[in-house]
Amino acid sequence: MNNLTNYHSHCLYCDGVAPAEDFVKEAIAMGFSSYGISSHAPIPFESCWNMKQEKLTDYIVEINSLKEKYKNDIELYIGLEIDYLDKTYNPASSIFQTTPLDYRIGSVHFLKIGDEQFIDIDTSPEQFKITVETIFNGDIIKLVRHYFDTMVQMIETGGFDFIGHADKISMNALSYRQGITSEKWYNELIQDYFHFIAEKGCMVEINTKAWKKKRLFFPNRQHFSLLRKFNIPVVVNADTHHPSRINDGRIDALHALLSEGFTHVRQLVKGEWKDVIISI
Known part of the structure; x- marks a missing residue:
């Protein structure tokens, strides 16, 4: 096991740039022990990066077909990254709990404003600035x-296996x-936040997507000590949209975890989340 x-x-199926099979082939070529496809789940309004509802069945069928095709080469899993919108639409919603998945990622990309409006906060720095100025009246702390x-x-609310990019807002907040x-105030908020995560027994993703370009992990590197302090289990993921980037930032993330006293990370082993020793 590695x-x-x-x-x-x-x-x-969502905003990736290649077919699912290309990611699987790359993972096999690189010697991955397991790999998961986790397209953005459908949402009830138009989005340029979420899967269309009518594609969900095709997605399930295709990934399951790939699992069978490559079962002797890699442990392949099917998941979804599911947006929490509000109490009526989230990872715990019946539509996602009854979908045959191996795991579910819980993430926040949209914030609800009022009764019906949702704003995208995982956007360009320029658009984020407009959002802060026009919707939050320049109050970045409020956002x-x-x-x-x-x-x-x-x-x-629950319904997920792990929390996706637990402080993704930090990237655009830092740009602002x-x-x-x-x-x-931010450090106090983060302290309470991770303490709450620990109380709920949640697993947190170390998301390495922005490491290569921005030297950012999610959670932020400076907060790895809190993850260790509260004994929060972690899984390291690349949040990749291109096959060539499936391993970006992994070694750096593992070294950082080791430096904070982590000895294990979570991995799927024969369909179950297991603590696997960090070995690099």
Whole structure:
């Protein structure tokens, strides 16, 4: 068993740039022990990166076919990255709990404003700035708190195997106000947030997608010590949209975890989440 795994991966069913099989072939070529496809789940309004509802059955059929085709080469799993929108549409919703999946990722990309409006906060820095200025009247702290309040609601609701990019808001927040993640109020908020995650017994993803370009992990590297302090189990994922990037940032993330006293990461082994020793 090795630490070459990735369970956060997007193919042509959502905003990935290649067919699912291309990711599987690359994982096999690189010696991965297991791999998961986790397209963005459908949502009840138009989005340029979520899977269309009518494609969900085709997705299940295709990934299951790949699991059979490559069963002697790799442990392949099927998942979905499911948006928490509100209490009526989230990873715990019956539509996703009855979908035959090996795992579910719980993530927040949209914030609910009022009764019906949803705004995308995982967007370009330019659009994010417009959102802060026009919808939150320039109050970046209010937006960040709304994001973490929504994450807490998702965690309370449940229905997922692990939390996807647990502080993804930090990337655009830092672009809006340099040093914001080191401010006292933010550190207090993050402390309470991860303490709550630990109380709920959740697994957190170390998301390496932005490491190569921005030197950012999600959660932020400075908060790995909190994950260790609260004994929160972690799984390392690349959140990849291109086959060539399925292993981006993994070694750096594992070294960082080791430096904070982690000895194990979570991996799927014969369909079950297991603690596997970090060996690099």
